[in-house]
Amino acid sequence: MTNAVMNVGVLVVLGAVVAPVLRRLRPGPLVWAALVLVALTVVFDTLMIAADLYVFDPDLILGVYVWGAPVEDLAYALAAVLLMPALWTWLGRNDQHDEHGGPTSGGTP
Numbered sequence: 001m002t003n004a005v006m007n008v009g010v011l012v013v014l015g016a017v018v019a020p021v022l023r024r025l026r027p028g029p030l031v032w033a034a035l036v037l038v039a040l041t042v043v044f045d046t047l048m049i050a051a052d053l054y055v056f057d058p059d060l061i062l063g064v065y066v067w068g069a070p071v072e073d074l075a076y077a078l079a080a081v082l083l084m085p086a087l088w089t090w091l092g093r094n095d096q097h098d099e100h101g102g103p104t105s106g107g108t109p
Contacts, residue, residue: 003060007075014079018086025085033085037077045069 022030046068048054056070064071 002062003056003070003072004062007072011075011079011082014082018082021086021089022082025089030081030085034078034081037081038074041074041077042066042069045073 049056049068061070061072066074
């Protein structure tokens with residue numbers, strides 16, 4: 001199995017799991033986060049590959065590069081953009097706060 005096939009499979013499953021949460025969030029911050037993380041991934045992957053910190057098996061990648069980073073490596077940045085807001089939403093729910101994030105009235109501070 002190539003990295004691209006594995007990455008697409010993981011992103012599809014992850015997307016299906018987090019879609020109900022992400023639909024409720026504003027898309028603008030998610031798009032900006034994706035752009036920033038992809039840009040940082042391209043820059044730092046290229047630098048780390050140039051410094052011989054790691055090497056990709058040519059049989060497991062497509063051979064398509066963005067600057068010096070294999071396109072498959074961008075899937076990790078996209079997975080983070082999908083997963084982190086969903087986890088933040090799921091784990092951040094607290095009955096002590098109203099829908100705006102402030103404490104509910106009637107409780108002790």
